[in-house]
Amino acid sequence: MNGTTLAASLLVMLTPLAAVAAEEVIPLPRGWIGTTGQWLRGLGIVFGLLNLALLAVAWRTLHRSGLTPIARGWLLVAVGLVPMMVAFLSFAHGLESSATVDSCGSCHVMTPLVADLRNPQSTTLAATHFKNRYIQENHCYTCHSDYGLGGTLAAKMGGLGHVWRYTTGSYTQPIKIAHPYPNLRCLGCHGTSQKFQNSPGHLKEMMPSMLDNTIPCLTCHGPAHPAAKQAASR
Amino acid sequence: MTAHPPRVRALKLAILLTAVFDVMALVVLVRSLPIGFTIYMFLGQPLFLVALVLLAGAVLADLRTKELL
Numbered sequence: 127m128n129g130t131t132l133a134a135s136l137l138v139m140l141t142p143l144a145a146v147a148a149e150e151v152i153p154l155p156r157g158w159i160g161t162t163g164q165w166l167r168g169l170g171i172v173f174g175l176l177n178l179a180l181l182a183v184a185w186r187t188l189h190r191s192g193l194t195p196i197a198r199g200w201l202l203v204a205v206g207l208v209p210m211m212v213a214f215l216s217f218a219h220g221l222e223s224s225a226t227v228d229s230c231g232s233c234h235v236m237t238p239l240v241a242d243l244r245n246p247q248s249t250t251l252a253a254t255h256f257k258n259r260y261i262q263e264n265h266c267y268t269c270h271s272d273y274g275l276g277g278t279l280a281a282k283m284g285g286l287g288h289v290w291r292y293t294t295g296s297y298t299q300p301i302k303i304a305h306p307y308p309n310l311r312c313l314g315c316h317g318t319s320q321k322f323q324n325s326p327g328h329l330k331e332m333m334p335s336m337l338d339n340t341i342p343c344l345t346c347h348g349p350a351h352p353a354a355k356q357a358a359s360r
Numbered sequence: 361m362t363a364h365p366p367r368v369r370a371l372k373l374a375i376l377l378t379a380v381f382d383v384m385a386l387v388v389l390v391r392s393l394p395i396g397f398t399i400y401m402f403l404g405q406p407l408f409l410v411a412l413v414l415l416a417g418a419v420l421a422d423l424r425t426k427e428l429l
Contacts, residue, residue: 167389170385170389171386171389171390174382174385174386174389175386177378177382178379178382178383181375181378181379181382184375185372185375188368188371188372188375189372192368193367193368193371193418193422198419198422201371201374201375201415201418202415204375204378205371205374205375205378205411205412205415206412206415209378209381209382209408209411212381212382212385213381213385213405213408215385215389216385216386216388216389216400217401217405219388219389219392220388220392220397220400220401221397223392223397224392224394224397229392229393229394232393232394233394285394286398288394289394289395289398292395293395
């Protein structure tokens with residue numbers, strides 16, 4: 127077994143994501159050793175388990191012989207250094223995984239929306255983007271966050287609000303989008319594409335109205351989700 | 361044994377807090393759910409911070425005892 131195969135096997139054992147990737151019809155590239163995210167997660171688990179063992183050793187040393195130079199050394203490693211790595215890796219993984227469709231779908235209020243998103247028969251805008259892979263990953267997050275660092279921060283703060291409302295039950299059904307959907311999120315990807323610019327429906331004179339949201343993209347291209355579809359049909 | 365007992369107790373507390381932080385981090389790494397990650401961010405990481413402060417306090421006290429600071 128060469129190094130690459132060994133690394134790939136370790137990743138399959140450590141991460142369910144790698145197992146999911148293995149089930150895909152499209153074969154992985156030759157020499158595939160996993161994604162950065164999978165490595166972050168695998169290393170995080172290894173460092174986390176190592177840290178627990180180091181903490182046990184530090185505790186035992188401190189308990190038996192007091193604050194000796196050896197105990198100080200174990201404490202520096204177990205409380206000072208290794209947890210720093212664990213903190214970095216787990217935070218990076220948590221932040222990354224909080225943007226996935228699975229993360230958004232983990233709250234049961236989102237189940238119908240995520241089911242529609244993944245339904246190849248659905249004609250909603252979200253499902254069309256998903257089944258044609260217009261967006262490669264993190265589909266919910268990509269469309270529901272603004273571009274740039276500011277957009278990421280705002281989305282994360284909004285996500286905290288969602289967790290709070292979901293946990294405390296302070297929300298009303300059916301859930302709906304908090305603010306009108308900004309066209310800039312659509313135009314960020316589509317605005318400069320030839321298909322968009324050459325479409326007879328997207329006249330140049332309409333651009334200012336599209337930019338200031340006077341003409342929402344969803345007016346012609348909606349509904350985005352099944353709940354909106356039902357509302358539109360009433 | 362030259363260690364001051366309260367300092368040893370503080371360091372034992374630092375070890376326990378780090379262990380709690382570590383378990384929470386492992387939960388996030390193994391199965392990351394939004395609620396788990398939120399608890400980890402707002403509870404787990406501050407616990408680790410407190411542990412670091414306790415460790416730093418013990419180190420400083422140690423240095424003062426040896427008149428190195």
